[in-house]
Amino acid sequence: MAGGGAGSAAGSRADEQRQRILAGAVTVFSRRGYRAASMNEVAEQVGLRKPTLYHYVRTKQDLLVAVYEEVLDESLARGRAIVARASSTREAVRELIVDRAAYTCEHRDLLTICFEEESELPPDLRQPILERRRVYERLVREAVEDHLRESGLTLPIAVNVYVNTLLGAANWTYKWFDPAGPRTPRELGEDVATVLLAVLDAG
Known part of the structure; x- marks a missing residue:
């Protein structure tokens, strides 16, 4: 039971982080245009290091x-x-x-x-x-x-x-x-x- 709750909490945190990243990407893409935007800019927008960003999204x-x-x-x-x-x-x-x-x-x-x-x-x-x-x-x-x-x-x-x-x-x-x-x-x-x-x- 406890393990399931911990897993659920971890999953919830991961979902929240992905939503933060998505919101950041929207800000960057709408401002810069998709082609000109970079993953570095998305990472900076949400305050993450690039390796951490790639933990949640591949490309x-x-x-x-x-x-x-x-x-x-x-x-x-x-x-x-x-x-x-x-x-x-x-x-x-x-x-x-x-x-x-x-x-x-x-x-x-x-x-x-x-x-x-x-x-x-x-x-x-x-x-x-x-x-x-x-x-x-x-x-x-x-x-x-x-x-x-x-x-x-x-x-x-x-x-x-x-x-x-x-x-x-x-x-x-x-x-x-x-x-x-x-x-x-x-x-x-x-x-x-x-x-x-x-x-x-x-x-």
Whole structure:
């Protein structure tokens, strides 16, 4: 029993250290760009010696993959929770839009990496990342399709076009959101949802 507890504590500490390293990598990658950043800079960012850093992560590429996995896994978990608790199919779509835009604004450093460094992933690592993204996109598409089916509405464009436009509008806020501006991430997300739902409601 005691040994198991000690092992669990050690595992928890290792996980915490990896999260610290990942957060440091996000800071360095978003500031310097993935290609220009070095593992030395990541180690300095988190206050570790380079050999200690390599105890937790093997390569810079592993850190980049971990960034994508964190964003996509969290996005999917949030999306599923939204759909599960929504009071209606329309509310599910609305909240998915609001949450996507707000999350993007709140994590601009993460999203800058995800949207601008994808070409740095080799094909064998890119495919699992793309599949994770497709799972999230399917969640959004199914929410839209459920609402259309339940409401009897039709879109003036293909559902896939609407969903890609929806996600593009919500995701692109990382480029122009002003943290010092008059709108909070959540308020901006609600503005984006208002515009996009007008198309859906007009059907």
